[in-house]
Amino acid sequence: MKCIVTGGAGFIGSHLTDRLLEEGHEVTVVDNLSGGQFRFIEHHVTNPEFSFVNEDLARDGLISSAFEGADMVYHLAANPDVRSGVTDTRTPLTQNTIATFNVLESMRAAGVRKIAFTSTSTVYGEAEVIPTPENYGPLMPISLYGASKLACEAMISAYCHTFDMQSWIYRFANIIGSRGTHGVIFDFIGRLRKDPSKLTILGNGRQSKSYLHISDCVDGMLFAVRNSNAPVNIFNIGSDDRFDVTGIARAVASEMGLENVEFEYTGGDRGWKGDVPFMTLSIAKLKALGWKPVHNSEESVRLCVRELLREV
Template sequence: MELTDARVLVTGGGGFVGSRLADRLVADGNDVVVVDDFSNGRREWIPEGVELVDADLSESGVADSVVDPSFDAIAHLAARKDPNDDDPRGQFVENTTMTHELLRAARDAGVTNVAYTSSSTVYGEAPRPTPEDYAPLEPISVYGAAKLADEGLLSTYAHSHGFTVWNFRFANVVGPRLRGAVIPDFIEKLRDDPETLTILGDGRQEKSYLHVDDCVDAMCHVVESAGTVSAGDEAPRDEASNGESAMYTYNLGSRTTTSVDRIADIVSDVLDLTPEYEHTGGDRGWTGDVPRMRLSIEKLSSLGWDPTLESDDAVRRAAEELREEIR
């Protein structure tokens, strides 16, 4: 699909990745509509000139009022994201409900191109590097379970309703506008107390990090490239049963990993501080945290795309950007 002169609905377009995707789509000459209830995002992150619908997609009737036949594609990024959500049932129900309602409304309106932001959490504690065809998928958090359930809904609409779906399983994405994650958390803690930094877990948790600019570029590249090679080539399409639609699943990440202690070192260096570290203990930061994650990105690379920044460099650039942004 060409992402030029297209009309695209971006759900969660006021959030961290969603607003950066909206920026990119506008810059590339697309007509963008954002729907967001700003439970995670901010109004000031919405690009100038973009039509905004302030609404909660999990509420009855909202998706029907937003989706119409004028859209060429939907980028679905809206979700409750807090891994420590004190209402796990509510998180699961809300996330899966908004996805189901959105897909149903899209089917009724005849909008059959959907890009979805899933997560590495669908794999659970898997061997590394984890390829897209790894099974069984056994998430260990409610957030990951909801993402996997959403993937099931997307697969159903691809196989049974003629949809083309681009399903992106994210590694840890970092950069400006990031909130509620390890880098901004460390910056805020060190601004409050430059002498001591409390680190969840033992600090040895190790994961892949991808800068948000690389993330958005990879998404656009896959949407424009997946399906252009035939079966038998390096990146065959994931065929849907009717032969006319497809679901393409791609890991988005980097080939390297960075530990939490290393992130603390980088953030401290960026802030020109030398704090003492205090660890809370245990091999993970919270219930449902996967302590080690690295995704295989060979399928993505076979489409001709690789990240410009590996994990350490992505973390450093994000820390420098957030140092200026978080005051």
């Protein structure tokens, strides 16, 4: 199968690219390297089944020729920084929503019918039902990132019904692991390397969310494609539990061999405007098909810390 992986030089995209090539697929990565890093995929350059296209998918009016002849598109290209929307209001629109429109138009022009899209738990906003199932509503995101991803979901659904396409939409918990370049664990490691005696934690430290290791995430993505066949298939992908920020701080300090770290809190019930302080996704729908994560939230966090300590 010929697969396109947009954002394939990024954190999740590079791991997905690894797995698809391991399984014998032909993979073309489309990435402008604004957030991804070529070093994440450069070990594939001698593989005849791999190719790389440096292209900005958010460019106005883009119809990309890279999609011609593809059987499946895994669309991961996006700006993944939820916090950036507080100060940069245009980037979520251009790099998430408009880029997705251009991907769909490129697919339509090339006759490609299948797309898997990485959405986010932030489309649920501050859900009143926890764990939150896929049929929860109304969906009222509180971040520009979540709003842009929800707009992408709506466009994908409309294209599927209008142009006889098929889609798999993944609403992710916090995905963590090797090659991560941002997020709370990455930040904590960097701060503790600068000052091992203290750590500033945004909010009150009781913010509590689900975390999933990248290996489980890729497993869940591919499992969903192989085991569901509706025109639009929507799945939460996460863990059954959650882990709070203070627990993450303790885990990072422990894995770094640090003792007696002083935690300082900025106060409030969340880290920034648009931050959802509590999130656990119901993964019952995907589990009913036979998938379940190998690692829980704390195991995922500790595994991620060990991996990032070898890289950062």
